[in-house]
Amino acid sequence: MTPGPTNVPSLVRDAISKPMIHHRTPEFKNIFSELTENLKYVFKTKNDVLILTSSGTGGMEAAVCNFFSSSDKVIVCNNGKFGERFVEICKRYGLDVIELKYELGEAAKPSDIKNNLDSEIKGVFVTQSETSTGICNDIKEIGNIVKKTNALLIVDSISALGSVDMRTDDWGVDVVIAASQKALMGPPGLCFISVSEKAWEAYKKSNLPKYYFDLGKYKKKSQENETPYTPAISLIIGMNESLKIIREVGIDNFLKKHEKISEKLRRGLIEIGFEIFPRSGLKNNGLTVVKSLPGIDSSVIINAVKEHGYVIANGQEELKGKVFRIATMGDVEEKDIDKMLDILKTIVKKFA
């Protein structure tokens, strides 16, 4: 129950181990087409959704180097490690970054974006679920502000999509980045990126160098259900099985399951005596970040949980030792939550 790579259903694992097929065959093109359609369904969008062979970070870089030019002024919301990554990437490409940096555990304030969003701003970057702190930013409200302007709204939904609702079209999100190994229950190695018409217009003007991540080539090739370069074929085949499972359940039912189990987890944790780390933002139905017990390094709790056969994650960087992170994304069931709460209850008693 770590925030990715998550468990991969056996049906998916069976699919990736089938004999290799060539990526220019009708057999593969059918799978690619089905996966693309199901991604659009999960992203809730009519925009293009492109499939990259890379980790989610590759998609974050693609979102910078495809739609902006050197010295473009952009706003980046920094709520932790992954917001920080957007800041770094933008700076590497010479963008002029207005950084809205929040204390760890605090969500981005839409009013801060509004106040900084003058006519010179070309883009606003936001992390939907910040995996390092567990905060969940309100993309709907931010979308309402940005869509009235000429700026693009770019959302890192890598650890959110599939566990937290993302209504790409309704909320006016121009670029959404997701990855295979989180709530979408696939093996790591694939990144998915949606691109609005407004973003394609900006693409035409972008002067930043790019090749492997040049999204125009992916768009062109995806019209023939192909990719410009040999993709991770077995991962795409596996991913297609994951998304078929989600489609069969229905994306809104899938989201409701996450809401239900994460709500149960949060309630249970508070009953046991733990404190949830994020102090603001929406409920994060994919990831719960919890403060450690007073005076106890969180690694002690994590190791004790491990003895019971479950893996949860430590905090990252300055939160290491201070919090632990429990993911409820992907293939996690109510019985896992019950078990986790039982384990944590036992551990708390030991330290009481």
Add this chain to the structure above:
Amino acid sequence: MTPGPTNVPSLVRDAISKPMIHHRTPEFKNIFSELTENLKYVFKTKNDVLILTSSGTGGMEAAVCNFFSSSDKVIVCNNGKFGERFVEICKRYGLDVIELKYELGEAAKPSDIKNNLDSEIKGVFVTQSETSTGICNDIKEIGNIVKKTNALLIVDSISALGSVDMRTDDWGVDVVIAASQKALMGPPGLCFISVSEKAWEAYKKSNLPKYYFDLGKYKKKSQENETPYTPAISLIIGMNESLKIIREVGIDNFLKKHEKISEKLRRGLIEIGFEIFPRSGLKNNGLTVVKSLPGIDSSVIINAVKEHGYVIANGQEELKGKVFRIATMGDVEEKDIDKMLDILKTIVKKFA
């Protein structure tokens, strides 16, 4: 028997379908360390060999944006589609390219490189096996020329490594790029790149923007047997099994097998009446490109072969319809060659 993605041994496919493990665990780190060591063995190098989650093209881009700066003067040998790709990437990053363009089917002339290699040249880019034409460039001889200068030698060995000998250290190749899905018998989605000390010196001076492909970060993380971003875990586990197979056979025995079966294929093809396409260069033990029969589109031959249960590839771009391509890389055995020659003999009789 297409030039990648090649067949993946069942042992490898079994490995990639095991339950997902986390990439920061000792279990995964052991696999990563073993794979890195075995890659160095296959590359015949003591240099760093880094593992990227991307297609080979990502590694080609990394070789450009990590070691050069805008306006750097470089020589690119262009023997076909993949040499052309190096030209494109270098131009995207604003390098000053001296293109040595050869007729399709002609190998690069080392003397051309020598004649253009003045003190201003920062790098020489060569494709070892040009997958579009089947020519195999003489890296040893080119290495002898470049290693006496300050220029870096960058070799795309994506469809060569494992079927054609690559002596990275002996030949003085600074950067070698390989991929999982060719002679190394893995599933597609991983790229491997070796970096010499001379190249790391150039890295320090490079001013080109990069993030996902910033190799310095991969070097640093690989010292802890980690990657900077979530890698394609299942593909790495599978790849490790492939390389264990190669190591058990021995890389030189593995290369000899390729030499033997490709020699048999070439001899057999000529006996039947076919003509080999490349007119110069070394023998390509991984890929044989063959001229179609006079007046017959090569797709007719390819489709006839398919009816016998084997898949071979058409030419690409301007060679489409004019040649067919038979790969002898990876998990191909002598019995496959016998069968292929029998099939082609039958087909030739039909058209005689």
